[in-house]
Amino acid sequence: MSRAAVALALLIPAMAAWPQAESQSEAQPETQTAFDPDAFFSSPGTEPGVLGDVASPARPAGLVFSGEASADILYTIVEPFDAAARTAGYTGATSLRLDALGGKPDEAKVEASVVVGLLDGDGSTMFLELRKLYLSIYSRAVDLSAGRMIINYGRGTVFSPVDLFSTVDVSDLRLGRTGTDALRAQLPLGSFSGLDLVATLGKPSGDGIAGGRIFGNAAGWDFGLSAFGAGLADGYGDLVAGLDFKGDLELGLSAEALARLPFSAWVPDATEAVYSLMLGADYSIGGQWFFDLEYLANLRSGSAQAVGDFRAAHNLFGSVSWKPDELTALDLRCIAAPAEGAVRVTFSLSRSVASGASVAGYLMYQGGDVTGVSLGTRLSVAY
Amino acid sequence: MNMTRTIIAALAASTVLAAAAWSQASLPSLSGEEIMRKVDANATITTMAYVGTMRIDLGTRILEKEMRVVAEGRDKSFVEFSNPEDRGVRYLKVDKELWMYFPSEQETIKISGHLLKEGMMGSDVSYEDALESGAISDKYAISLIGTETLDGRSCYVLDLNAKVRTVNYERQKFWVDGERFVVLKSQMYAKSGRLLKESQALAVRQFGSRWFATEVRMEDKLKKGGGTVFTMKDIQFGVTLPEDMFSLRRLAR
Numbered sequence: 012m013s014r015a016a017v018a019l020a021l022l023i024p025a026m027a028a029w030p031q032a033e034s035q036s037e038a039q040p041e042t043q044t045a046f047d048p049d050a051f052f053s054s055p056g057t058e059p060g061v062l063g064d065v066a067s068p069a070r071p072a073g074l075v076f077s078g079e080a081s082a083d084i085l086y087t088i089v090e091p092f093d094a095a096a097r098t099a100g101y102t103g104a105t106s107l108r109l110d111a112l113g114g115k116p117d118e119a120k121v122e123a124s125v126v127v128g129l130l131d132g133d134g135s136t137m138f139l140e141l142r143k144l145y146l147s148i149y150s151r152a153v154d155l156s157a158g159r160m161i162i163n164y165g166r167g168t169v170f171s172p173v174d175l176f177s178t179v180d181v182s183d184l185r186l187g188r189t190g191t192d193a194l195r196a197q198l199p200l201g202s203f204s205g206l207d208l209v210a211t212l213g214k215p216s217g218d219g220i221a222g223g224r225i226f227g228n229a230a231g232w233d234f235g236l237s238a239f240g241a242g243l244a245d246g247y248g249d250l251v252a253g254l255d256f257k258g259d260l261e262l263g264l265s266a267e268a269l270a271r272l273p274f275s276a277w278v279p280d281a282t283e284a285v286y287s288l289m290l291g292a293d294y295s296i297g298g299q300w301f302f303d304l305e306y307l308a309n310l311r312s313g314s315a316q317a318v319g320d321f322r323a324a325h326n327l328f329g330s331v332s333w334k335p336d337e338l339t340a341l342d343l344r345c346i347a348a349p350a351e352g353a354v355r356v357t358f359s360l361s362r363s364v365a366s367g368a369s370v371a372g373y374l375m376y377q378g379g380d381v382t383g384v385s386l387g388t389r390l391s392v393a394y
Numbered sequence: 395m396n397m398t399r400t401i402i403a404a405l406a407a408s409t410v411l412a413a414a415a416w417s418q419a420s421l422p423s424l425s426g427e428e429i430m431r432k433v434d435a436n437a438t439i440t441t442m443a444y445v446g447t448m449r450i451d452l453g454t455r456i457l458e459k460e461m462r463v464v465a466e467g468r469d470k471s472f473v474e475f476s477n478p479e480d481r482g483v484r485y486l487k488v489d490k491e492l493w494m495y496f497p498s499e500q501e502t503i504k505i506s507g508h509l510l511k512e513g514m515m516g517s518d519v520s521y522e523d524a525l526e527s528g529a530i531s532d533k534y535a536i537s538l539i540g541t542e543t544l545d546g547r548s549c550y551v552l553d554l555n556a557k558v559r560t561v562n563y564e565r566q567k568f569w570v571d572g573e574r575f576v577v578l579k580s581q582m583y584a585k586s587g588r589l590l591k592e593s594q595a596l597a598v599r600q601f602g603s604r605w606f607a608t609e610v611r612m613e614d615k616l617k618k619g620g621g622t623v624f625t626m627k628d629i630q631f632g633v634t635l636p637e638d639m640f641s642l643r644r645l646a647r
Contacts, residue, residue: 046633051443052462052474069462069476077478112482112497116647117636124498143500149647161500188499202488202641231491233504263506295508337452366457367479393479 049115074113074121081106081391089383103131108142120147122160124190143190154197159190162209164224164235166257166265169328169346170307172287172319173253173267175220175239176209181320181346184359184373184389203228209239218242222251232258241318246277251318263293271318283313301332303344323348338363353379367393421548421572426536429550432575436604441466444629446473450518451620463626464633470640486645495645502646518591518614518622522562530554533561541572544579548572563590574598574605589615596623601631 052069083104090096106128114120124142129135145158165171169179169186177188192212199205204227211220222239234256242248253269267289273280291305307326309317316322330344339362347354354377361371368391375385424432441464448459459480465471473485482497492505510522530536534554542549554566562582569579576598582591597609608629613621638644 046441046443046630046635048464048636048639051464069474069481075481077481110498116644120647122497147647154643154647163499163501188501197643199638199641199643202638202643205643228491257504259507261507263508293506293508337450337457338455 049117053115070112070115074111076109076111077394078107078109079391079393080108081389083387083389085385085387087383087385089381091384092382100132105129105131114147116149118149120149121145122147141190145190152198156195156197157193157212159192160195161188161190162193162195163188164237164255166233166255166267167289167291167305167307167328168293168303168330170289170291170305170319170321170326171267172269172289172307172317173235173237173255175241175251175318176211178320181355184357184371200225201227203233219244230258232256241271243274247275249273249315249318250279261294265289265291265293269318271315273315281312283315285312285315285317286310287317287319299334301330301334303330304328321346321348323351323353325350351379421541421550424538424550426538426550426552427531429538429552429570429575430531430536433570433577436575437606439465439467439631441633441635442629442631443633445627447625447627449623449625451622453619464635464639466635466640472640472644484645486640486642488640493642493645500646502642518612518617518619523591533558534566542569544569547574547578549578571598571605576605576607578607591615597625601629604631 053072054068083102085102085104086099087102088097088099090098106126108124108126111123112120113122123144125144126138126140126142128138128140130138141159143159143161145156145160147154147156162176163174164176165174165179169181171179176191176193179186179188194210194212196208197205198208204225206223206225208223209221211218220239220241221244222237224235224237226233226235228234235254237251237253237255239251240248241251243250250272251269252272253267255265255267257263257265267287269287271285271287273283287307287309289305289307291303293301293303295301305328307321307328309322309324309326311317311324325348327347327349328345330342332343333341340360342357342359342361345354345356356376357373358375359371359373361369363369371389371391373385373387373389375383375387377383443462443464446459446461446463448457448461450457450459458477459475460477461473461475463471463473469487469489471485471487473487475481475483482495484495484497486493486495492510493502494505495502533556535557537553537555538550539553540551542551548571549569550572552568552570554568556564564585565583565587567581567583568577570576571578576595578595578598580593581589584590591612591614593610593612595607595610597607598605599608600606606626606629608627609623609625611621611623636644
């Protein structure tokens with residue numbers, strides 16, 4: 012996505028509405044005309060667009076289909092430093108993602124995203140992943156959604172203990188998220204604040220998560236407060252309470268704090284409480300260099316595990332990206348749990364070779380219980 | 395013969411100069427502040443909606459974008475992209491704050507301050523340009539430094555020097571159409587005097603009693619590429635917007 016495009020789009024109204032000086036009395040009065048956002052966003056323009064005789068609508072009537080096809084070839088060496096245990100082999104993966112979107116912003120929305128793929132290694136394996144399939148109905152008081160959706164609360168790029176529903180997939184080069192089956196009600200409390208109530212669907216009561224999050228913006232900082240019961244329906248689960256915020260002091264700053272308090276027969280057990288704290292910072296230089304650093308600490312008072320996929324006492328994430336132009340990106344990122352000797356390093360170079368098409372080469376190293384090195388290449392085309 | 399040619403050339407030159415002088419002299423005598431007030435009066439909007447198209451010249455490739463934009467004054471805007479590569483990506487700007495929505499991850503993020511400062515991904519514009527707010531006259535000392543003819547239009551040339559530290563550019567220069575009071579060209583300078591950026595109005599249209607630049611080229615002079623041309627189409631002024639138009643709720647819908 013071009014940030015340049017956005018900047019200009021935002022700039023134009025600013026230029027148009029040039030300085031609001033002390034001349035309001037000279038301003039031309041405007042006659043107010045009715046405006047239908049649904050019609051504005053869903054109808055084509057009347058003048059030529061960049062792709063056709065008329066500008067395409069942002070949200071056309073009916074379902075809009077898009078997606079991406081990608082092919083990976085990966086050469087992996089397991090235990091590269093142990094001659095006796097060393098193995099190596101090629102893996103191929105071809106996948107097709109199909110997205111569908113329909114609806115109107117003042118009425119309802121349906122969205123789906125499914126990935127079908129074929130893994131080739133020793134044999135061939137097909138896989139199907141339903142990332143999203145949900146329906147939302149909008150009203151003045153509440154927005155209701157049901158189905159498989161991504162519920163994204165995290166402030167961190169990788170470490171987000173408050174993300175109970177859709178955690179980041181670190182094996183994905185793009186750090187994507189997976190959907191969760193849920194019923195969701197979002198109630199607005201202001202332009203930048205609201206209450207978000209969520210309950211997972213289709214899980215046994217012992218595994219279900221239900222609760223809410225209130226969010227807002229104060230002094231330029233986004234914040235959220237959440238409280239969820241995880242498997243608490245039968246009195247033997249956890250109460251998970253969190254706080255998160257994101258803002259900036261030149262440096263982009265984010266933080267999350269989470270407490271997991273186990274319950275037994277509805278009685279809290281403080282001796283088994285687990286506390287997680289995430290601190291993150293991001294910065295960029297010259298519009299070409301981007302830095303991201305995160306630290307996650309899990310403090311356990313008993314034997315209970317921390318929430319999420321990163322359960323070590325100390326976890327680190329760092330990334331450096333160099334984007335010399337709009338079409339090229341070189342990324343180096345590292346996720347580590349130093350005390351456990353676990354580390355995952357990914358180095359990738361990608362280049363957009365045509366509109367919607369890109370080629371990437373990547374090198375992954377994983378150290379820990381099993382050591383492995385993978386060298387891969389990916390070709391992807393969006394349509 | 396040579397003498398005759400010289401006389402004819404001199405007469406022709408003096409005629410052109412006289413015409414130019416007449417043209418420039420025909421502009422009413424106004425101060426820099428008065429000119430900016432007229433620009434402001436011409437350009438002040440309550441609300442507007444339009445279809446925007448973008449042509450970004452990267453030097454080796456042209457990127458084309460299409461979007462719907464709704465704005466209230468210069469402090470609130472909502473952008474939704476409609477070209478296939480970026481369909482559904484949205485931006486919400488309110489005062490100095492900016493949020494972005496990524497439909498694939500159903501994620502709303504607040505854009506960090508350091509990103510507002512930087513030039514953006516080989517582009518010609520920074521977020522800070524977009525988020526500039528407040529009255530120019532509060533932040534810059536405005537002086538009229540002359541008149542020039544730009545693309546056949548007589549223009550006032552204004553020099554703006556920063557009065558406060560919280561400005562994106564230490565100095566700016568505006569060419570203001572003397573008849574329509576539209577900024578036809580602007581240049582942004584660093585403290586060192588180096589030219590950083592330049593914008594030029596490529597098309598100006600009349601809407602009722604107001605004149606409006608509907609096509610603008612922005613060029614970052616420190617970067618390669620041929621700049622970015624932004625075009626506004628299907629413009630509606632004075633539209634009545636929903637109460638929650640500029641909200642995080644609508645951004646994520």
